[in-house]
Amino acid sequence: MKKFQKLLWTTAVVMAAMLGACVTINIYFPAEKVESVAGDIVNDIRGQEPSQKDNQSKNHKGLSIQIKFALGTASAWAGDVTTVSNPTIRALKEKMKARFQGLKAYYQKGALNEGGNGYLSVADTSRLNLKEKRDLNGLVDAENRDRKTLYAEVARALKIDSGQIDRIAEIFAKEWQKPVR
Numbered sequence: 812m813k814k815f816q817k818l819l820w821t822t823a824v825v826m827a828a829m830l831g832a833c834v835t836i837n838i839y840f841p842a843e844k845v846e847s848v849a850g851d852i853v854n855d856i857r858g859q860e861p862s863q864k865d866n867q868s869k870n871h872k873g874l875s876i877q878i879k880f881a882l883g884t885a886s887a888w889a890g891d892v893t894t895v896s897n898p899t900i901r902a903l904k905e906k907m908k909a910r911f912q913g914l915k916a917y918y919q920k921g922a923l924n925e926g927g928n929g930y931l932s933v934a935d936t937s938r939l940n941l942k943e944k945r946d947l948n949g950l951v952d953a954e955n956r957d958r959k960t961l962y963a964e965v966a967r968a969l970k971i972d973s974g975q976i977d978r979i980a981e982i983f984a985k986e987w988q989k990p991v992r
Contacts, residue, residue, distance in 0.1 A: 844969055845982045848895045852961070853986040856907045895968040903961045910954055917947055918991045925987040929962065929980030930955045958983070 854861055914931075917923050924934040931954050936944050962979045966972070971979065 840971065840975060840978065841969060842982065845965065845971075845979055846985075848965055848969070849979075849983040849986045852895075852900075852904060852965075853983065853989075856904055856911055857991060858908065858911075859992055895965055897964065897968055900961065900964050900968065903957050903964070907954065907957055907961075910950060910957075913946075913950055914954065915991065917943075917950070922947060923951070925984065927981065927984050927988075928977070929982075929984040929987065930958055931987075 850861065914923065920938055921935050922933065922939060924932045926932055931951050933947060933951055936947065939947065958980070962976050962983065963973065966976050966979055
């Protein structure tokens with residue numbers, strides 16, 4: 812009987828340990844990939860070439876990837892994605908490029924604010940007439956709808972859990988907040 816109790820006790824401890832191991836989940840979030848994609852997409856929408864600082868940053872990232880590749884395993888390299896494109900993303904970028912031309916004047920007037928959440932908001936409209944205010948609100952609503960869809964598509968293309976879309980939007984926010992040239 813004591814052997815049976817000991818076996819039962821040992822089985823219970825092993826099962827508890829296995830259950831504890833199953834609860835630990837490590838979710839990988841490819842922040843560097845999202846940063847790279849965000850910079851490319853925002854620059855493309857705004858019709859801007861990457862700045863020299865952006866190019867230097869990408870060169871440093873490229874060097875770190877080469878070092879990781881040389882020292883690490885080849886399987887880690889296989890999943891590396893530096894550009895993201897699908898028909899939905901391409902269509903969104905075209906719509907957003909066209910809309911950006913309309914938004915540009917509002918940026919220059921200080922009527923727009925790029926939030927840390929990756930979305931556009933109306934700022935100071937005191938220098939705008941009623942029609943401009945109405946037009947601006949329509950542009951901001953359309954832009955934010957497209958941004959939300961864009962972030963979801965980037966998540967899908969990079970195989971990132973949809974629960975991480977807000978995190979993707981925050982990374983894009985850093986790119987959107989760069990001055991419009």
